[in-house]
Amino acid sequence: MPQGEHIELHRKRYGRRLDHEERMRKKEARSVKKRAAMAQRALGIKGKMFAKERAKEKATMRKTIAMHEERDKKHKADDGQKGSAVPAYLLEREQVERAKVLSNTIKQKRKEKAGKWEVPLPKVRPVAEDEMFKVLRTGKRKKKEWKRMVTKVTFVPPGFTRKPPKYERFIRPTGLRMNKAHVTHPELKATFQLEIIGVKKNPNGQAYTGLGVVTKGTIIEVNVSELGLVTPGGKVVWGKYAQVTNNPENDGCINAVLLV
Amino acid sequence: MAERPAKQQKLDASTTPANVIIQFQSPEGEATGPQLDVPHDVTPEQLETLLNGLLQAEERLPYSFFVEEQELAAELGAHLLKHKVSVESVLHVMYQPQAVFKVRAVTRCTASMPGHAEAVLSVNFSPDGRRLASGSGDTTVRLWDLNTQTPKHTCKGHTSWVLVVAWSPDAAIVASGDHSGGIWLWDPSTGKPLGQCKGHRKFIASISWEPAHVELPSRRFCSGSKDATIKVWEASTRRCLFTMSNHTQAITQVKWGGDGLIYSAARDCSINVWAAADGRMVRSLKGHGHWVNTMSLSTDYALRTGAFDHTGNAPADTEAAKAAAKQRYDAARGGRPERLVTGSDDFTLFLWEPSTQKQPLARMTGHMQLINQVTFSPDGRWIISASFDKSAKLWDGMKGAFVATFRGHVGPVYQVAWSADSRLFVSGSKDSTLKVWDLRSKKLLMDLPGHADEVFSVDWSPDGESVASGGKDKVLKLWRR
Numbered sequence: 001m002p003q004g005e006h007i008e009l010h011r012k013r014y015g016r017r018l019d020h021e022e023r024m025r026k027k028e029a030r031s032v033k034k035r036a037a038m039a040q041r042a043l044g045i046k047g048k049m050f051a052k053e054r055a056k057e058k059a060t061m062r063k064t065i066a067m068h069e070e071r072d073k074k075h076k077a078d079d080g081q082k083g084s085a086v087p088a089y090l091l092e093r094e095q096v097e098r099a100k101v102l103s104n105t106i107k108q109k110r111k112e113k114a115g116k117w118e119v120p121l122p123k124v125r126p127v128a129e130d131e132m133f134k135v136l137r138t139g140k141r142k143k144k145e146w147k148r149m150v151t152k153v154t155f156v157p158p159g160f161t162r163k164p165p166k167y168e169r170f171i172r173p174t175g176l177r178m179n180k181a182h183v184t185h186p187e188l189k190a191t192f193q194l195e196i197i198g199v200k201k202n203p204n205g206q207a208y209t210g211l212g213v214v215t216k217g218t219i220i221e222v223n224v225s226e227l228g229l230v231t232p233g234g235k236v237v238w239g240k241y242a243q244v245t246n247n248p249e250n251d252g253c254i255n256a257v258l259l260v
Numbered sequence: 261m262a263e264r265p266a267k268q269q270k271l272d273a274s275t276t277p278a279n280v281i282i283q284f285q286s287p288e289g290e291a292t293g294p295q296l297d298v299p300h301d302v303t304p305e306q307l308e309t310l311l312n313g314l315l316q317a318e319e320r321l322p323y324s325f326f327v328e329e330q331e332l333a334a335e336l337g338a339h340l341l342k343h344k345v346s347v348e349s350v351l352h353v354m355y356q357p358q359a360v361f362k363v364r365a366v367t368r369c370t371a372s373m374p375g376h377a378e379a380v381l382s383v384n385f386s387p388d389g390r391r392l393a394s395g396s397g398d399t400t401v402r403l404w405d406l407n408t409q410t411p412k413h414t415c416k417g418h419t420s421w422v423l424v425v426a427w428s429p430d431a432a433i434v435a436s437g438d439h440s441g442g443i444w445l446w447d448p449s450t451g452k453p454l455g456q457c458k459g460h461r462k463f464i465a466s467i468s469w470e471p472a473h474v475e476l477p478s479r480r481f482c483s484g485s486k487d488a489t490i491k492v493w494e495a496s497t498r499r500c501l502f503t504m505s506n507h508t509q510a511i512t513q514v515k516w517g518g519d520g521l522i523y524s525a526a527r528d529c530s531i532n533v534w535a536a537a538d539g540r541m542v543r544s545l546k547g548h549g550h551w552v553n554t555m556s557l558s559t560d561y562a563l564r565t566g567a568f569d570h571t572g573n574a575p576a577d578t579e580a581a582k583a584a585a586k587q588r589y590d591a592a593r594g595g596r597p598e599r600l601v602t603g604s605d606d607f608t609l610f611l612w613e614p615s616t617q618k619q620p621l622a623r624m625t626g627h628m629q630l631i632n633q634v635t636f637s638p639d640g641r642w643i644i645s646a647s648f649d650k651s652a653k654l655w656d657g658m659k660g661a662f663v664a665t666f667r668g669h670v671g672p673v674y675q676v677a678w679s680a681d682s683r684l685f686v687s688g689s690k691d692s693t694l695k696v697w698d699l700r701s702k703k704l705l706m707d708l709p710g711h712a713d714e715v716f717s718v719d720w721s722p723d724g725e726s727v728a729s730g731g732k733d734k735v736l737k738l739w740r741r
Contacts (some may be wrong), residue, residue, distance in 0.1 A: 084396020085379040087716045088423040088465045
């Protein structure tokens with residue numbers, strides 16, 4: 001523990017070394033090389049930590065540079081000229097960027113009747129029953145084995161009321177319940193967080209569909225009312241189907257592609 | 261139980277008097293003819309016959325009747341019961357003449373005319389209703405042949421989006437304004453450019469021509485731009501005659517009124533009135549709390565169509581045509597100064613009498629979102645406002661009283677257009693549909709889906725034959741009976 005600010009005191013009394021500025025400049029100039037050498041030398045967790053730190057620094061640097069470039073640019077305030085044309089009464093209005101092309105040609109209903117889907121993921125890995133369910137042992141002596149716990153993500157409709165726990169064969173853990181999905185519109189390349197309305201079809205079987213199990217390849221119905229899609233008849237489309245593209249139980253979220 | 265029906269009948273008979281004493285009133289409030297004793301089950305048609313007899317009209321004219329501002333739609337007795345009108349004193353029945361011709365509602369899309377490579381931003385029928393011009397984001401103005409429903413001319417010249425297209429009232433010139441501030445004049449019969457007007461620095465929001473009863477081969481027009489100025493141009497020389505600048509923000513609409521005044525609405529919340537002769541500012545109308553988006557004159561329809569009547573015919577002789585235009589304008593004005601209605605971002609409308617006073621006649625509230633367009637009916641008796649709250653509202657054009665709301669669109673209503681007889685109007689919306697509404701029943705008459713995307717612009721031809729609409733899906737659609 002230092003007893004008093006000796007260094008500061010000395011500096012106040014006698015000043016710095018005469019070549020202080022020069023030494024600092026040189027040190028600063030050399031620091032880059034020193035750092036580079038250290039980056040090469042560092043191994044293992046140290047190296048990782050260093051790389052992460054450096055990546056962060058670079059990102060902020062890039063941002064600042066971009067900001068400065070923006071400021072220096074002598075461009076006119078372009079008023080949406082590059083986007084699609086809008087009438088005079090919509091110019092300079094804060095338009096909600098809807099990024100939509102109305103897909104009026106969707107013949108979703110007809111497809112549904114035929115029972116055929118041209119889906120982005122035609123084949124999925126079959127999920128075995130013992131992977132899907134975990135056997136729970138119940139009873140005083142834990143010797144009954146008729147209860148199952150679903151180990152995958154499930155969708156439970158908001159109005160669902162539980163059966164009495166005594167008779168509940170399938171347990172859908174609340175921690176694995178989800179009611180939102182990140183749905184990508186394939187034509188627009190835009191992703192929206194939408195509410196799930198229901199599970200249309202789980203490729204692994206009707207039983208899973210009924211339980212609302214969401215695994216990779218499952219067709220879910222999502223609420224697209226905020227996308228502003230309209231049918232050829234002028235009615236608002238609010239439910240559309242989407243296929244899950246990730247393993248929700250691993251990722252903690254549902255990613256899906258809209259079927260158009 | 262057996263006595264019940266008899267009792268009921270008795271009660272009915274006592275509440276609905278057998279006869280009602282009525283007094284016809286003209287729209288100006290003067291009594292017409294003597295007081296009449298009419299049976300309670302008299303229908304509007306019978307009243308019409310009665311009134312035609314009283315007025316000694318040579319041919320039977322259609323009228324609509326109003327009892328205490330409420331339109332008489334059914335039998336008189338039923339109407340009185342429904343609206344709980346007292347019959348203790350003489351009942352004043354106001355009559356309003358209707359258009360002698362009837363426009364039939366459009367019901368189907370007869371043509372989808374592709375051609376534009378970008379969204380169609382402005383669609384306008386010529387004053388005679390025989391031609392159609394459209395401006396688009398692909399920087400062209402297109403003229404269409406209405407008989408064959410095919411493109412006629414493509415007018416190239418603009419360098420950016422064509423935001424407004426305006427026909428001169430004699431249908432001889434089309435003026436178009438673009439997003440970079442250029443104005444071009446076109447000859448609609450050949451599609452050749454007549455010239456270019458340079459001066460504005462930012463986008464043109466509105467163009468309005470001098471009325472036909474003032475100057476007949478149309479010569480002058482005014483343009484309002486985002487650079488906060490209004491310029492008056494001479495069409496033959498393409499020179500700017502004078503510039504009016506008192507606004508501090510973008511002009512949203514200009515109107516060249518029939519009383520020698522130019523009205524301008526701007527985003528600085530004010531409406532200015534200028535003398536059309538020299539550009540002197542006459543008065544400034546203040547009241548709105550946010551951008552003024554739109555305005556309409558009670559004589560708009562007469563100013564737009566000029567000398568052309570509802571069949572699209574006009575006298576060939578210039579003097580006669582001017583006189584005809586004057587007559588049509590005076591009829592539209594109805595002996596009162598022209599009224600102006602403005603709609604704003606503050607969700608309200610104001611009714612003004614700009615040539616006489618700067619105080620508003622009425623402030624009309626009720627919309628829940630900004631008002632995008634407001635239009636007077638061709639007879640000047642009604643106002644329709646289109647709003648982003650997905651509804652259109654009907655207001656009384658004389659006093660500004662609220663009459664009805666038209667709900668049905670599922671997106672913001674962008675534009676509305678009246679039929680020439682003021683009995684129908686059509687609205688175009690962001691939800692990609694057009695809807696035809698009936699004024700008498702205040703109900704949806706026809707739903708017209710068909711556009712693949714937002715409908716930006718709608719116009720009903722002055723001869724009532726067709727409706728044209730254009731939007732984001734780049735096609736121009738024609739709707740007919």
